[in-house]
Each structure stands twice: as structure tokens, then as C-alpha cells.
Amino acid sequence: MNEMCLKFLSRSENEIFARNAVAAFALPLNPSLSELSDVKTAVSEAVTNCIVHGYRGGEGWITVACRTEGSKLYIEVSDEGRGIENVEEALAPFYTTLPDEERSGMGFTIMQTFMTEFSVASKAGEGTKVTMCKDFGERAEINAG
Amino acid sequence: MTMHFRRKGENLYIYLSGELDENSVGGLRTDADRLIDENAGLSRAVFNLAGVKFMDSTGIGFLMGRYKKLKAYGMGMYLENPDAGADKILALSGVYTLMPKV
Numbered sequence: 001m002n003e004m005c006l007k008f009l010s011r012s013e014n015e016i017f018a019r020n021a022v023a024a025f026a027l028p029l030n031p032s033l034s035e036l037s038d039v040k041t042a043v044s045e046a047v048t049n050c051i052v053h054g055y056r057g058g059e060g061w062i063t064v065a066c067r068t069e070g071s072k073l074y075i076e077v078s079d080e081g082r083g084i085e086n087v088e089e090a091l092a093p094f095y096t097t098l099p100d101e102e103r104s105g106m107g108f109t110i111m112q113t114f115m116t117e118f119s120v121a122s123k124a125g126e127g128t129k130v131t132m133c134k135d136f137g138e139r140a141e142i143n144a145g
Numbered sequence: 146m147t148m149h150f151r152r153k154g155e156n157l158y159i160y161l162s163g164e165l166d167e168n169s170v171g172g173l174r175t176d177a178d179r180l181i182d183e184n185a186g187l188s189r190a191v192f193n194l195a196g197v198k199f200m201d202s203t204g205i206g207f208l209m210g211r212y213k214k215l216k217a218y219g220m221g222m223y224l225e226n227p228d229a230g231a232d233k234i235l236a237l238s239g240v241y242t243l244m245p246k247v
Contacts (some may be wrong), residue, residue, distance in 0.1 A: 012168035019199075037199075037230035044201040048167045102174075102210035106202040106238050113237055 006064045010055045018064055019043040025066050026073050029136045038114035039134050045107040046077035046130045054081025071137030078129035084122040146173050155188035162196025165204035185218045195226035205238045223247045
């Protein structure tokens with residue numbers, strides 16, 4: 001088991017840092033390139049949500065906490081921003097609150113599809129926490145038949 | 146993120162390279178739109194993604210925005226050479242039905 005925690009300001013230039021740091025932290029679990037790409041994309045989606053929706057372009061703190069357990073990488077991405085009024089609605093593919101900004105509405109769908117486990121907890125006015133897990137052992141189990 | 150282009154017959158080839166995310170997409174929108182405006186008489190635009198080493202849903206939003214602009218000019222949009230990671234989210238988002246992979 002290993003743990004790390006990053007806390008950084010909600011600036012888009014920090015996205016590349018966040019996703020690459022998580023990917024580097026995951027390396028000892030021996031992920032495939034495609035699994036690593038999945039994790040980087042999911043982290044990028046979660047951090048983008050904090051910046052674009054949580055803080056609406058304003059400044060605030062984003063926390064990315066990671067933990068490994070066996071073949072699993074757990075990732076929590078949280079902000080103290082606006083929160084989500086209706087989580088169920090927000091999870092629907094193509095749903096976006098900012099259609100004029102060329103938002104695809106695919107962020108949560110990508111996180112759910114690319115990660116083994118996914119959940120989101122949010123309270124309007126208090127912030128949002130996305131919890132995800134990627135199990136790098138799934139490939140080995142499939143190979144073992 | 147860098148962009149360069151080439152005209153060949155009725156096609157405008159747009160080559161993107163770098164990491165396509167919230168941070169890089171801002172300036173790229175303006176540059177791509179100016180390029181499309183300048184080439185509005187052509188039949189189609191082909192976005193070559195060979196140099197795109199990372200892309201998330203902000204990149205999908207960027208491509209959708211350019212698709213709408215091209216469509217308003219009566220121009221088709223196509224995608225070329227996405228890497229495996231980009232291909233996965235492009236397929237998941239269903240954008241290939243609007244901008245086929247060639």
C-alpha cells in the first residue's frame with residue numbers, strides 16, 4: 001500500500017501536472033499503456049470539472065488523493081466549489097450546464113467507462129468529490145482465463 | 146499545442162500536435178476558426194491527430210465546435226490518425242458519425 005496527496009490551484013495549466021503525477025504514482029502497479037491512458041484521461045476529466053464547473057473559472061483548491069492496494073489504484077478528486085444540484089442529471093451522457101462553451105457533456109461518462117469503479121458525492125454550495133478506482137489486475141485475470 | 150495546415154485541391158488539412166485539454170484548447174479555437182474562415186470555399190477539412198498525444202472530453206468539445214462552424218460553410222469534417230487513447234474517447238462520444246475517420 002502506498003499513498004500520495006496533491007493540492008493545487010484550479011488553473012488549467014495544472015491539469016497536465018495532475019494527470020501525469022497520478023500516472024507516475026501508478027507505475028509500480030505495472031499498468032499497460034492503454035490502462036495508463038485511461039487513468040490520465042479520467043483524472044483530466046475530474047480536474048477539468050473542478051476548474052470549469054466547481055469554481056467556474058475562479059480560483060480555489062483542488063485535491064487529488066491516491067492510494068494503492070494490491071493491483072488497485074484509488075483516486076479521489078475533490079473541490080470546495082459550487083457543487084452539483086442534481087448528480088443523476090449530471091451523470092447522463094451529453095448533459096452539460098454550459099452548452100455555449102462547446103462542452104461535450106462526456107466527462108462523467110468517460111470517467112465511468114474508463115475506470116473500474118466510480119462514484120460522485122456532491123452538495124450544492126459545498127463542493128464535489130469524485131472517487132474512482134482502476135484495477136490493473138483485471139488484465140492478468142482475463143489472461144489467466 | 147501547435148497547429149499547422151496545408152491545402153490540397155478541395156481539402157484543408159489541419160495538423161494538431163501536443164496535448165488537447167482545457168489548458169490548450171482556448172487559443173487553438175481562435176486559430177482554427179480563423180483558418181476555417183480563410184478557407185471557407187473548400188469542400189472539406191481533415192483534422193490530422195497523429196501528433197495529439199493526449200485528449201480528453203474538452204478536445205471532443207473543441208472538435209464539435211469546429212464541426213458546427215464547418216457545417217455552416219457547407220464543409221465536411223474528417224478525422225485522421227488518432228492514437229489509441231484519442232480513438233477510444235472519439236468512438237465513445239459518437240463523433241465519428243458526424244466526422245468520419247478516414
